[in-house]
């Protein structure tokens with residue numbers, strides 16, 4: 001069964017040629033931290049473009065230099081971007097370029113190196129998070145543990161409309177997320193083969209947080 005058949009409309013693979021090109025450079029172990037950060041920002045912008053495709057529009061009257069016309073503008077929808085620290089921070093700037101009025105909540109989470117379980121160490125959300133449409137961002141979806149913990153936290157905050165944008169996903173992680181949250185929509189630039197024994201995505205791109213911040 002193909003991933004399209006298995007995941008249906010709940011998963012969108014953003015596989016535009018420019019996205020695939022940038023992702024190939026991102027995966028390359030020789031790519032510097034500076035270029036890695038720039039690519040993560042750019043890929044986030046492309047993903048944000050897809051993730052906001054269903055935003056409601058309203059009619060506005062515009063006077064062009066030629067005549068008056070009825071045009072469309074995005075309704076004043078309340079949005080929030082929630083990066084999972086650290087690596088998710090790399091995607092915030094690109095998302096904000098697209099949605100400058102969005103609020104940003106932060107969720108600190110690290111994966112235990114042995115058990116691969118997520119540990120939450122920080123959370124700061126906009127006060128009105130429950131009434132916002134929320135886009136959780138993190139470049140990597142491996143076992144799905146971190147994303148599931150983030151989605152669970154946001155559901156407990158009362159968030160109704162949740163989307164998750166990652167850059168590289170393992171099929172196991174997607175399955176786990178879809179099973180844990182029956183409504184979340186997932187956006188990814190690639191679905192990889194799987195994970196190795198250390199739960200790193202294969203072929204993946206290594207440790208996204210370390211590559212963004214140059215910590216290894």
Ligand SMILES: O=P(O)(O)OC[C@H]1O[C@H](OP(=O)(O)OP(=O)(O)O)[C@H](O)[C@@H]1O
Pocket residue numbers: 084085086087088109110111112116118138139140141142143144145146147173199207208209210
């Ligand atoms: O799907 P999972 O198995 O939970 O793995 C994915 C998580 O692991 C990475 O974070 P990490 O724990 O390395 O923290 P960091 O962002 O601080 O590097 C990544 O950015 C995700 O948050």
Ligand SMILES: O=c1cc[nH]c(=O)[nH]1
Pocket residue numbers: 087140142199200201202204205206207208209
């Ligand atoms: O491949 C992986 C898996 C988890 N976290 C990463 O940064 N990369």
Ligand SMILES: [Mg+2]
Pocket residue numbers: 087207208209210
């Ligand atoms: Mg990391």
